[in-house]
Amino acid sequence: MSLASLGWDAQFAASYARFDRRGNRPGRIARVDRGVCTVLTETGTTRASLAGRMLGIIARDPLAMPSVGDWTAVRRWDDDRFTVEAVLPRRSAIVRSTAGKAAEGQAVAANADTVAVVESLDPDPDAGRIERLMALAHESGAEPILVLTKADAVADPDLLAADLATAVPEGTAVIPVSAVTGRGIARVRDYIAVGRTLALIGASGAGKSTLVNTLAGAEVMATRRLRADGRGRHTTSYRALIPIPGGGVVLDTPGLRAVGLFDRRPGDAASPADGLALAFGDLEELAAACRFGDCRHDTEPGCAVAEAVANGLVTTRRLDNWRKLQREQAFERQRVEVRGRDGRRRGRRPKRNLHPWER
Numbered sequence: 001m002s003l004a005s006l007g008w009d010a011q012f013a014a015s016y017a018r019f020d021r022r023g024n025r026p027g028r029i030a031r032v033d034r035g036v037c038t039v040l041t042e043t044g045t046t047r048a049s050l051a052g053r054m055l056g057i058i059a060r061d062p063l064a065m066p067s068v069g070d071w072t073a074v075r076r077w078d079d080d081r082f083t084v085e086a087v088l089p090r091r092s093a094i095v096r097s098t099a100g101k102a103a104e105g106q107a108v109a110a111n112a113d114t115v116a117v118v119e120s121l122d123p124d125p126d127a128g129r130i131e132r133l134m135a136l137a138h139e140s141g142a143e144p145i146l147v148l149t150k151a152d153a154v155a156d157p158d159l160l161a162a163d164l165a166t167a168v169p170e171g172t173a174v175i176p177v178s179a180v181t182g183r184g185i186a187r188v189r190d191y192i193a194v195g196r197t198l199a200l201i202g203a204s205g206a207g208k209s210t211l212v213n214t215l216a217g218a219e220v221m222a223t224r225r226l227r228a229d230g231r232g233r234h235t236t237s238y239r240a241l242i243p244i245p246g247g248g249v250v251l252d253t254p255g256l257r258a259v260g261l262f263d264r265r266p267g268d269a270a271s272p273a274d275g276l277a278l279a280f281g282d283l284e285e286l287a288a289a290c291r292f293g294d295c296r297h298d299t300e301p302g303c304a305v306a307e308a309v310a311n312g313l314v315t316t317r318r319l320d321n322w323r324k325l326q327r328e329q330a331f332e333r334q335r336v337e338v339r340g341r342d343g344r345r346r347g348r349r350p351k352r353n354l355h356p357w358e359r
């Protein structure tokens, strides 16, 4: 397998240089199971555990845990075991807030060039979920697009797509697709040229596995089907990084049900963007034109946001969801601060806080 087709380039090679010694080789992580990484290298696929050095780094910073899509230095030992010695700096990262445990997030896909928010047109698509995932996609640092699946299952997919386009920033590519008719598949393929990486995020059942299969032109992923009695899913083996024949790679992520918006830490290179502000750029821009700097866009005079809602330029739903996500982000920020404070004072983690959307 050529590393270049998987996305290896001069920049990653430069980061790898300091690990370039006998026994080491570069590789890209295709899957992670309880600390064991499946790594694609020039000479084949290997399974590698984490080197002691990595364990120390992860104990201090859980975000450093290798993720699908990471470029790594793997070392081959004399007894033919392999270890992951280092994770090269990420170009982008989809980070899910780890509800429950610590305040740190967890990377679920690294080094994507493009992140597709995948939402099904049938049953009814959820604009609020699209907005939440869009914020996460923007936060990753990659270019977000919106892919609307099951276009064959609705009467007027273009009308629905036009409506949902109001939930994403202007200029975002919105692509209705169908695995049945093949509609839109070529447009998605444009994002997976050789060496390019497309990550998919979406709810369970959004059609990600089916899309991957269609893109790969083969049954590479076991599609999870609802059982006949509708009581749950039967899931078979699954790979998270899928090389596309004649193209780059797709990163599939597990269905993100309760994704928190991870509030990036200042200066975190892997997450350089304020995803929420970017995903709601239109409202941010309006808010900047409000008469009062601390306008709550409620009943204040001279509120540009309220005016846009009154004029039908912005839906009440979008405004409400923006507020809700801002509250979540503020909560997340506070959680990170509390964690930092308690960690310093007592050297241990604070008690678990429930996220607003878990209550």
Ligand SMILES: Nc1nc2c(ncn2[C@@H]2O[C@H](COP(=O)(O)OP(=O)(O)OP(=O)(O)O)[C@@H](O)[C@H]2O)c(=O)[nH]1
Binding pocket: 149, 150, 151, 152, 153, 177, 178, 179, 180, 202, 203, 204, 205, 206, 207, 208, 209, 210, 211, 223, 224, 225, 226, 254, 255
């Ligand atoms: N009609 C139609 N059905 C589709 C299409 N794509 C997916 N489906 C169906 O939608 C269901 C869910 O698709 P999956 O690909 O398993 O969804 P997923 O996003 O991978 O879900 P998880 O694996 O749970 O994360 C399956 O029953 C698919 O057959 C499509 O383009 N048209």
Ligand SMILES: [Zn+2]
Binding pocket: 287, 290, 291, 295, 296, 297, 298, 300, 302, 303, 304, 305, 306
């Ligand atoms: Zn206002």
